Amino acid sequence: MKEFDEFEEFDNPIGEGRRKRTVSRESVFTDMNAMVDLAFLLLTFFMLTTTMTKPNVIELVMPVPTDEDRAEDVQPVKESRALTIVPFPNDELYIFRGLAAENVRELTYDSGELKAELEDFMAATDEPMVIIKPHPDSNYRNLVDIIDEINQSAVRRYAIDDFRETDRAILAEAGIESSALKKDVE
């Protein structure tokens, strides 16, 4: 600032005092159109590129896998307190209590059927255990929907297990006619 004043004085020897007095009192209008254009351009860009929703996560804890030499230590879940949920391809959903074929029921994913079923099961059983056995060709969305439903219910213990030959036999015995059931399970 000082340097500038000195320079001014040198250039204009009449004196800085006079200059100051003649400064216009009118407010200065800056043409802000360009700046506004730019600001709105940036605003539009950021508004369009921002995604506000951050993904969330479902926490999952799997049991320790059973290998051959530990197989005897593993306690099977009592039939009476097990509920098995089997998601099938094409959004089919089967559910059964215990291991009896006559208990097999077909549900749909909407209208809270699964929720009602879980509540019913919770009320009827002590130490309930829910086992999800997804068919290999069922999709991930079905699995997440089921886990999400369980997490919202009062069920505290659940596990994901393989869809085995025994499960296929139960569903077949129950007279389920699904194209996915005919294929042999690996």
Place this chain on the structure above:
Amino acid sequence: MARKRGLSKKTPHLDMNPMVDMAFLLVTFFLLATTFKLPEQADIELPYSYSEVDIPETNLLTITVDRQGLIFLSLSNHEFRRPWLNRMASIYDMEITREAEEAFSELSGFGLPLEELKPWLRLDRKEQLAHESRGIPADTLNNELSDWLIAARSVQPGLRFAIKADQVTPYRKLDRVIKTMTANRILRFNLVTEKRTGDEGI
């Protein structure tokens, strides 16, 4: 009449200060709220859930499984990527150049068998994205995924794991990944979902 039409020859001055203030305030807000994401190789449509747990931003290894079942990996912390690759290289007895290390630590994610990874790292970003992904092998005979997981956990203790899969990924593909994790005693992990707001339908 003539007088009226020629009323104001001057351009009217509009006080734009408040508007500019507003605009820049919003720009600043969006600028700060935006997190720039590098383009990813896998195009994932996440399933929805009501879960309230936010995704951790650090110490996270994300295993992405796309709709074909191809597996991609990405490690959140930059500083661990280099030792991760080196550990992996030592498991497979591979030579890794400095340039490859450098390129790898800049990488947000990858999905290639290890033997293809080295030439791929030499490509530039555009070519990398255009390159056909083959996914990280996770079958029983050649389970590189397992070694990547072991290597990651050994260089970064306290690492968390997340599975990010597409809505229509068949369960058999996920089963491979989950089996690989549990076999390595990674029993606690996260499933990445999108927050359900109620109007997505099931």
